[in-house]
Amino acid sequence: MVLGQERAGSAQSSDDGSGVRSGRSAHLVWDWNGTLLHDIHTVIEATNAAFKELGLPAITLERYRELYCVPVPRFYERLMGRMPTGSEWEVMDETFHRHYWQLVPAAGLAEGAAELLVAQGAAGGTQSLCSLAPHDRLLPLVRGYGIERHFIRVDGAVGRSGGGKAAQMVRHLAALQGVTPARTVVIGDAVDDALAAAHAGARAVLFTGGSHSRRSLEEVGVPVVDSLPEAVETAERLVAESPDDAA
Numbered sequence: 001m002v003l004g005q006e007r008a009g010s011a012q013s014s015d016d017g018s019g020v021r022s023g024r025s026a027h028l029v030w031d032w033n034g035t036l037l038h039d040i041h042t043v044i045e046a047t048n049a050a051f052k053e054l055g056l057p058a059i060t061l062e063r064y065r066e067l068y069c070v071p072v073p074r075f076y077e078r079l080m081g082r083m084p085t086g087s088e089w090e091v092m093d094e095t096f097h098r099h100y101w102q103l104v105p106a107a108g109l110a111e112g113a114a115e116l117l118v119a120q121g122a123a124g125g126t127q128s129l130c131s132l133a134p135h136d137r138l139l140p141l142v143r144g145y146g147i148e149r150h151f152i153r154v155d156g157a158v159g160r161s162g163g164g165k166a167a168q169m170v171r172h173l174a175a176l177q178g179v180t181p182a183r184t185v186v187i188g189d190a191v192d193d194a195l196a197a198a199h200a201g202a203r204a205v206l207f208t209g210g211s212h213s214r215r216s217l218e219e220v221g222v223p224v225v226d227s228l229p230e231a232v233e234t235a236e237r238l239v240a241e242s243p244d245d246a247a
Contacts, residue, residue: 030128114145164195185203189208
C-alpha cells in the first residue's frame, strides 16, 4: 500500500530561492480523481452509460457538479428522490465502475500536474496521495503516468466503495513519518476532501476542475482555486502564515 515510504522525512531544510525555507513547507496530500487526474468528463460519460443501463435519465456536467456528494448513495438519493436500497446501490456501484474503468485509460493528468509534482520535490517539499479510488486500481494508474516517485506514500480505498475519506485520511497521515497534520494541506476537488482534512487536523484547498461547482465548494469555508499551481501556492501560504508552535 506504500510507495517510497523510505524517503519520508529525507528532505532537508533549505532555501529554494524564493525566501521560503523548505523545512517549513507544507506537506501536500493530493487527491487523485478530479484533481491530479483530469477525469471529470470520463466520470460523466461512465455515469451516463450506467444511468442508461439502469433506466435513469442522462445528467449534464453542470447538474452533476451541483448534486454530487459523498457518501455516494446520497448522490443517487438526490437524483432519484429516495435513497437506493442496498441491493440497488450494489448494482449502481458495479455498473458505474465497470464503465469507468473501461474508459479511464483515455484520461490524462490535469494540466501542469506532472510539472508541479517535480517542482515541489525539487524545492524540498514532501507529497503523498490519498484517494477513494480502489487501491489495487490506483497503483497501476499512478505508475503508468510515471509519477509514483514524487509521493512518500500512496493510499487508495480498501473494501466497499461509496463512503467518505475522513477515517482514511487519519490513517494516511498517521502512517507518514515526520509529517504533522498542522503543516499538512489536502488538495482536492470535493467537499469531502475538506471535511477529511479537518477531521485529521489538516488544512485544505479545493480545486474547481473536478466533481463540484465553485458555489458548493465555497460553502465549506476553505480556499477555492481554479488551477493546481494556485492550489500549491495557496497551500504554502497557509502553512507559512501558521503559528510557529503549529510545527
